[in-house]
Amino acid sequence: MAVLTSRPPLAPPGPLSLPRPFWTLWLGTVINRAGAIVQPFLSVYLVQIQGFTLPQAGVVMTVFGVGSLLSHVLAGWLADRYGRRLTLTCGMLATSTAMVLLGAASGFFAVAAIAFLLGLTIESYRPASQAMVADLVSPAQRPRAYALLFWAMNLGYAVAMVAGGRLADHGAHAMFGVNAAVAVVFAAVVWRAVPESRPVEGPLPAAGLRGVSRDRLMLAVCAVTAAYGLLYAQAFTTLPLAIAEQGITRTHFGLAMALNGVLIIAFQPLTGIWLARRDPGRVLAAGTAIVAAGFALTALVHDARGLALTVAIWTAGEIVIAGTLPTIVAALALPEQQGTYAGVSGMSWAAGAVLAPMIGTALLPLGPEALWNVIGLVGALSALGALLIAGPIRRRTVAG
Structure with missing residues (x-):
């Protein structure tokens, strides 16, 4: 029978006051995200290379999204049951295999089936990484650690967007091959350089979703998270469509959205220590309110400068939330439930993101004012929650 053990620290703190295994995980995350070039260009690949119609491509992307939605919970449970390192490593190897298969597949049904498998594996590293940080880092340092991990994802994503466009021009095989190879590198880095951090010995019969379903406070956090996901995902779903109707060109829209990444890379590392001293629930509420205000103000935008200002506002809220939300989830979970709680939290955000285009496009015909006022109201309710x-x-947290 598995029992909790009081393990000694896995590694002495590094020069930046966080454990060395955390920095190894951080570096692996940068590498993995820098090579994650298939997902942003997947819809283009389906239409231009596979020759699918737009409805067919939409079905494949939906199937991929469903797999991604389930990936969070499955990987979180596996991380608690069999370990963080094993789950992350096997998940990345499975992702690499699915990448190769998808690059070689042809025909609608084969591509759709493999896209589902890719979605089921591609997000597996997130709950495992989040649980690993909770294991390795003290509660006082978690806001900073999670903020740095979020920064690593954005830093790598910026590289992926540049590299992905160039590799896409060289053919689909190069794009899928590089993404698959990078996933293997991430798996190797974690397996060789990051020790298992789960505070148990042997397989653990994890409580799974049943334990989360009995935690009313965690369910409330999930509701807030889903509403925030619906709010934030408008940036990449409805916003490009709405802005075109508000007289802003695609070039100016691209420049304004690039500001999001620039601000995160520039300011995210500077906020972790300051936010760690604040009450996490109030920080989450404040950050969500700022994001809501940024999107609500989009109703007044009629030029590129106004759009850039609103992007800067909701990016500031995003920076505030990035390290806070996973810190709250880690504080609510028992040590042996960190993966499951992280997975449910990730699924909640993804569920909101799935609803975002449905609700946004339904509101868009009513005009920008109706669209952004309703979206702002959703954000305000999330902040109030x-x-x-x-x-x-x-x-x-204090009682724990």
Whole structure:
């Protein structure tokens, strides 16, 4: 029978006050995200290379999204049951295999089936990484650690967007091959340089979703997270369509959206220590309110400068939330449930993101004012929900 053990620290703190295994994980995340070039160009590949119609490509992308949605919970449970390192490593190897198969597949049904498998594996590293950070890093340092991990993802994504466009020009095989190879590198880095951090010995019969379903406070956090996902995902779903109707060119839209990445890379590392001293529930509420304000103000935008200002506002809220939300989830979970809680949290955000284009495109014909006022209201309700549960989160964290 598996029992909790009091393991000694896995590694002495590094020069930047976080454990060395964390920095290895951070570096692996940068490498992995820098090579994650297939997903942003997948729809283009389906239409231009596979020759699918737009409805067919939409079905494949939906199937991929469903797999990605399930990936969070499955990987989180596996991380608790069999270990963080094993789950992350096997997940990346499975992702690499699915990448190769998808690059070689032809025909609608074969591509759709493999796209589902790719979605089921491609996000497996997230709950495992989040649980690993909770294991390795003290509660006081978690906001900074999670913020740095978020920064690593954005740093790598910026590289992927540049490299992906060039590799796509050289053919689909180069794009899929590089992405598959990078996934193997990430798996190797973790397996060789990051020790298992789960505070148990042997396979653990994890409580799974049943344990989360009985945690009312965690369910409230999931509701706030889903609403935030619906709010934030508008940036990449409805916003490009709405801005065209508000008289802004695609070039100016691209430049304004690039500001999002620039601000995150420039300021994210500077916020972790300051935010770690604040109440996490109130920080989550404040960050969500800022994001909501940024999108609500988009209703008043009629030029590139106005758009850039709103992007800067909701990016500031995103920076505030990035390290706070996973910190709250880690604080609510028992050590042996970190993966499952992280997976459910990730699935909640993804569920909101799936609903985002449905709701956004339904509101778009009513005009920009109706669209952004409703989206802003969703964000305001999410911020209010975060504020209402801030006290219970603080009391439970202190009690823990």
